[in-house]
Amino acid sequence: MTDPDKTPILLWLRRDLRLSDHPALAEACGAGRPVIPVFVHDEMVAAAGAAPRWRWARSVASLAAALEDKGSRLILRRGDALPTLRKLVKETGAGAVWWTRLYDAEARRIAEGVKAGLREDGTEARSFPGHVLFEPWTVETGSGGYYKVYTPFWKNVRSRDPGSTCPTPGKVPAPESWPASDKLEEWGMGDAMDRGAAVIEPHATVGESAASHRLGAFMAHGVQDYATARDLPGQEGTSGLSENLTYGEISIRSCWDSGRRAMEEGKKGAETWVGELVWRDFAHHLAFHTPRLTTANWRQDWDAFPWNEDARLKEVRDWKRGVTGMTFVDAAMREMYVTGRMHNRGRMIVASYLTKHLMTHWRIGCDWFADCLIDWDPANNAMGWQWSAGSGPDATPFFRVFNPETQVEKFDKDGAYRRAWIAELSDDPPDTALSYFDAIPRHWAMDPGDAYPDEPLVPAGEGRRRALEAYEKRDF
Ligand SMILES: Cc1cc2nc3c(=O)[nH]c(=O)nc-3n(C[C@H](O)[C@H](O)[C@H](O)COP(=O)(O)OP(=O)(O)OC[C@H]3O[C@@H](n4cnc5c(N)ncnc54)[C@H](O)[C@@H]3O)c2cc1C
Structure with a gap:
């Protein structure tokens, strides 16, 4: 009979793609058992937006190389988490599956299923802190x-x-033989990104x-x-x-x-x-x-607010494309499209403009961010959106409407940010602003020579009035 204390530990990696201060890895390496690191392209990865999925793959590749230096490997498998891990347990004779805990509803739902399923099979299933x-x-x-x-x-x-950091393992103990692994390139994790990896690549620090x-x-x-x-x-x-x-x-x-x-x-x-x-x-x-944070109004009475919920409207499209005519908003939306990142001040302004001036449901903006951001995080993104929209905990109240024009005067006095991202505003636009036009899909039919909108889609004062009126009339 196999001694359970000698069987391999499968280390299931998700958003913990590092070797240093990694409690689960450190303990596994000290357990005197082989460790098999595995990344599963599971239902959570499959559901991620285009840019996060591309960036995730870059992180996986980087960790795989770092593990090689430690005498180990990163095994890649595709499929729903539980059946995939079960299959690997069978193939490798692993007696345990360990992972780092995540806290958003979807990640927890998956991990709870894994834990229950593995325990039913008699496999040790154990989660660790670290996130x-x-x-x-x-x-x-x-x-x-x-x-x-x-x-x-x-x-x-x-x-x-928060406790002392864990030591980085000098070596990760390898099993006698390695299970087969998929090839990362075959997963096509960058395929859904219509702006192409080449545009974002120089802006990522992986x-x-x-x-x-x-x-x-x-x-x-x-x-x-x-x-x-x-x-x-x-x-x-x-x-x-x-x-x-x-x-x-x-x-x-x-x-x-x-x-x-x-x-x-x-x-x-x-x-x-x-x-x-x-x-x-x-x-x-x-x-x-409050697991609903990521999908529904945290303050449930906000379900009755007359948000626009149609993402196909022209104003939503213009917001996504950075042609609202509100320069701060447009600069920030373009920054995100090119770099996969957006300055926090920009995030607050574009979210306020969408939810208040354009009276559009925060979920539409939250979903667009989830598709475009290389730093997309389900909890931070949803909290940021609900904070901006007024539907979240500790939110900025709906009646406090950011004025994108005065914000620009305060935070981009010299116009450096707007110049960096809006080519149409300058005779000699910088490369950053021009790179937006290389990034966007052809069917958006935009050109740096186009005229920039003379007027904002919804002017600051009018948007504020409209938002406040709707807020006054709300029946909750
Ligand atoms: C509408 C909206 C959406 C957002 N979506 C995301 C998202 O998907 N992913 C994400 O990581 N952050 C998100 N944020 C928070 C914040 O904008 C970014 O974390 C920040 O811009 C990252 O830049 P930095 O790493 O240079 O942060 P720094 O200013 O250097 O801060 C250090 C770290 O603190 C954390 N942090 C900073 N500000 C916040 C914040 N307001 N909320 C939570 N954590 C914060 C981040 O992990 C950040 O890396 C969002 C904010 C808003 C208003």
Whole structure:
């Protein structure tokens, strides 16, 4: 009979594509058993949008190479998670499947199915922390509930210790023989991206060592001025780490440790930055405690609001294509289309314009972001949209309508951001602005020589009036 203590451990990897500070990997490597790392192109991966899927593949390729350096491999399989893992358990004689916990509804639904199915078969199924600083059930209000407002959540955790980082394994113990693996290229994970990988590629910073370099550079040069520079989309004033955190190429705990160290060194922007890391935890806290966050109005009475829910309307199309005539909105939408990223200030402005001036349901914008962002994260994205729309917890109230014109004056005074992204506004547009026209599908029939709209689709004042009127008339 096989000694269960010697059987291989299947390490099922999802959004934890790194070797450092990886609790499940560290424990597996210390268990005296072979470890078989596996990435499954499962129902969660298949449902991801075009840009996230492309970026996910880049992360998988990077981890596969890093594992080779550790004497290991990354086994790739395609299919729904449970049957695929069951099949691998059978083929390899693995006695255990371990993974890192995720907290959004869909990821949990899949993992719960895997856990139940494997346990039924007598296979050990065990999950580990590592995706957030503080697991959602460990942060409680005085009365034992969950937090619905960020500030008290922040106060609760700001002096807590998320624990020490785990050592990076020197070697990952290999099995006597490896199971077969798919080839990543055969999965075509970039195929759905109609702007093509070549456009986004130069804007992505992929893999664990690039992420760690990025964190170091931000700590050395960026964090000091973060509190003010973070609001200026024309500058590189933020860490850019969201794409790496999304795929777990860096651990949130190492970001926290660096941020806390910078606080101790008296770097001015450090506490604000650590506070943003905690916004990420807060989003996952909410997604865990109220799973509807990612799909439905968090405040359920907002179901009765007269949102436009038709994504085919011209105004929604113009918003997606960055031709609303509202320069801040258009610059941000184009930035996202070319780079797969959008500055946080831009995200707030475009979301406010769509949900308030265009009175369009946040889900339409949320879905478009989910297709375009290389840092797409189900919890952060949904929380950001519901915060902007007024339907979420701790949201900006619906009657507080961002004015995209005054926002531009405040945060892009010198016009650097708009010039960078809107070619039609300049006689000599920069490459960034022109690259938008290489990125868009031909059927959008747009050209840098086209006239930019003379008037916004919905002017700031009129949109505000319309939104407030609808809000006053709401019957909830
Ligand atoms: C409508 C909308 C949609 C959004 N969608 C996403 C998304 O899909 N994925 C995503 O990672 N973030 C999302 N955000 C949050 C935020 O815009 C990005 O995390 C930020 O722009 C990333 O840039 P950075 O890595 O340079 O962040 P930094 O400013 O350097 O912050 C460090 C890290 O803190 C976290 N963080 C910062 N701001 C927030 C925030 N408001 N909410 C949650 N976490 C935050 C991120 O992990 C970020 O990488 C969204 C915000 C809005 C308003």
